Amino acid sequence: MVERVQYALATNVSKPENKGTGRAKVTDYLITTSFQKGQSLVRRTFEDFEWVQGQLVEERMGIIVPVLPIKKPTNNKDKFSEEFINERQEGLDRFLQRIIHHSELVDAPCLLPFFTANPADWETAKANAKKNEVVDEDDDEDPNSIKIDAHAAMHTPSQEKKRGPLGKWFAAKRDQWALQKKNLILEETPAEAKKFGDLHTYADHLEVCTRILSEDYDQMLGSYSSMAEKYQTMGAAFTQMWGEHELSTTSSSQLYQTLGQTWAKISKRIEGRMASGKRHFATPVDDLIMDVMALKAALTKRKTALYNYTKQLQEGRNLQEQMDKIRQSADFTGQQDKYYQLEKDIRRSDLKLEEMRKQCEMVTSRLTRDIDRFRMEWHERMRQILEDFHKQQIEFLQQQSMEFSTALSALSTLDTGRSDLPTGPPVPVAKTEIHMSYSTGGAKPVVGSSIPVDNGVSFPEVAPPPASAPPPPPPLSPDPSKSFDDTKSLDSVVLENSTSEDDDFGAMGGEIKLSEKSGAVMTSL
Numbered sequence: 001m002v003e004r005v006q007y008a009l010a011t012n013v014s015k016p017e018n019k020g021t022g023r024a025k026v027t028d029y030l031i032t033t034s035f036q037k038g039q040s041l042v043r044r045t046f047e048d049f050e051w052v053q054g055q056l057v058e059e060r061m062g063i064i065v066p067v068l069p070i071k072k073p074t075n076n077k078d079k080f081s082e083e084f085i086n087e088r089q090e091g092l093d094r095f096l097q098r099i100i101h102h103s104e105l106v107d108a109p110c111l112l113p114f115f116t117a118n119p120a121d122w123e124t125a126k127a128n129a130k131k132n133e134v135v136d137e138d139d140d141e142d143p144n145s146i147k148i149d150a151h152a153a154m155h156t157p158s159q160e161k162k163r164g165p166l167g168k169w170f171a172a173k174r175d176q177w178a179l180q181k182k183n184l185i186l187e188e189t190p191a192e193a194k195k196f197g198d199l200h201t202y203a204d205h206l207e208v209c210t211r212i213l214s215e216d217y218d219q220m221l222g223s224y225s226s227m228a229e230k231y232q233t234m235g236a237a238f239t240q241m242w243g244e245h246e247l248s249t250t251s252s253s254q255l256y257q258t259l260g261q262t263w264a265k266i267s268k269r270i271e272g273r274m275a276s277g278k279r280h281f282a283t284p285v286d287d288l289i290m291d292v293m294a295l296k297a298a299l300t301k302r303k304t305a306l307y308n309y310t311k312q313l314q315e316g317r318n319l320q321e322q323m324d325k326i327r328q329s330a331d332f333t334g335q336q337d338k339y340y341q342l343e344k345d346i347r348r349s350d351l352k353l354e355e356m357r358k359q360c361e362m363v364t365s366r367l368t369r370d371i372d373r374f375r376m377e378w379h380e381r382m383r384q385i386l387e388d389f390h391k392q393q394i395e396f397l398q399q400q401s402m403e404f405s406t407a408l409s410a411l412s413t414l415d416t417g418r419s420d421l422p423t424g425p426p427v428p429v430a431k432t433e434i435h436m437s438y439s440t441g442g443a444k445p446v447v448g449s450s451i452p453v454d455n456g457v458s459f460p461e462v463a464p465p466p467a468s469a470p471p472p473p474p475p476l477s478p479d480p481s482k483s484f485d486d487t488k489s490l491d492s493v494v495l496e497n498s499t500s501e502d503d504d505f506g507a508m509g510g511e512i513k514l515s516e517k518s519g520a521v522m523t524s525l
Helices: 046-059 082-100 111-116 119-131 150-154 157-162 165-179 190-242 251-328 333-412
Strands: 010-019 026-035 038-045 431-439 442-450 493-496 511-515 520-524
Touching: 010 082, 026 046, 026 082, 026 111, 038 046, 038 111, 046 082, 046 111, 046 119, 082 251, 111 119, 190 251, 190 333, 251 333
Parallel strands: 493 520
Antiparallel strands: 010 026, 026 038, 431 442, 442 493, 511 520
């Protein structure tokens, strides 16, 4: 009885180290893996991870295999920087976590040597896998894999000999351009064509929406950075506003100190929110984008397999047409050698076509099954990310509100004992009024002042005069010995006018009287 291959129960990527110099300089990572029968520690490079990812795609074609983080930073000089290496370490760890928690990837044949082999055995394992990239379908250790060489199935040996490197490059480019067509007709049922066409649209839609979340949140982090900087400088301005001067002992100094400390704390909280948001929102959302890219890669892999099957089917039909023409020709005897060669090519094509048909069916079945898992897990991870983000955002806003509240007590009172500013209610502004009275004796205008009733400030009402107020004293004649002081404020100016029946100006006369008691000027014409 053949013992089943062990699979990893837990794994961890840690302790990156740079080795070598110059162009030979590489970074490897410690991989600690737990199995049912023990633990293994090995060191692997990023190229080793790339090899495993490629092997998983071939060995488990149709399964959504996680993709790796970017290979190079934006600036190639940062390739061995601590920040980039740490980010890559986290990405590689997430890659392995996705694999060992995937029921159809955890037992892939390429994983055991990756987790356990020493450097020499690891190189041997990679070389052997290159020679035997395909595992037979009847292999008891891996019943989900089949033996298929898609490239060999596309061309006969004679065709391969005729094609040089340039011809192969053009053939690969033609296939690439054909696969990019939206209306590419493949050998599949209409129901399958619609189903997987909708899945391609679904994946594109997820990618667009998730990238919007990622890019817009990066802009939000940029605004957070600017806001934190402004709060820091404004807090410093508040702190320095009271300064080192003689008024620094008043409560105004405590006010500005409190404001400065409050705004500085808010700046620190915003900086902490930036780091937390990047760790709990930006990075997980980027991981979801990579999962969508893995889905699109799996869909493209199925489309490629189906495209190869369609081409092989068309090639077999062309061979059959050539054979039918030879049969119907009059010179059949002279073309017997060509006829027998076509017969061999058709048999070979039919065998390859059957293998490719099985491969397409298996890939379609795997992908259909794995997409259901992908949808559930992907949206659950998105839900968890958003739930965590909203909880942290609420906590951040509550803490920010509490910090602002601490400044309110300092803002509510201010010691003005050493200040020259008035502290009482504002003095009411006098309002000048002119009153005209008409009688048979003439018109009498009166100019005076009164307190405004509605000036935005409430003032105490002035009591009305008593009902039986004594009549005002008669006006006194001005003392010629005293000069008129025009600096005194006039409460009222009364003009008395009398005219005669004669309109002649010579009949008019006048007299000016000054009342010192009331400060009123009486003018008679």
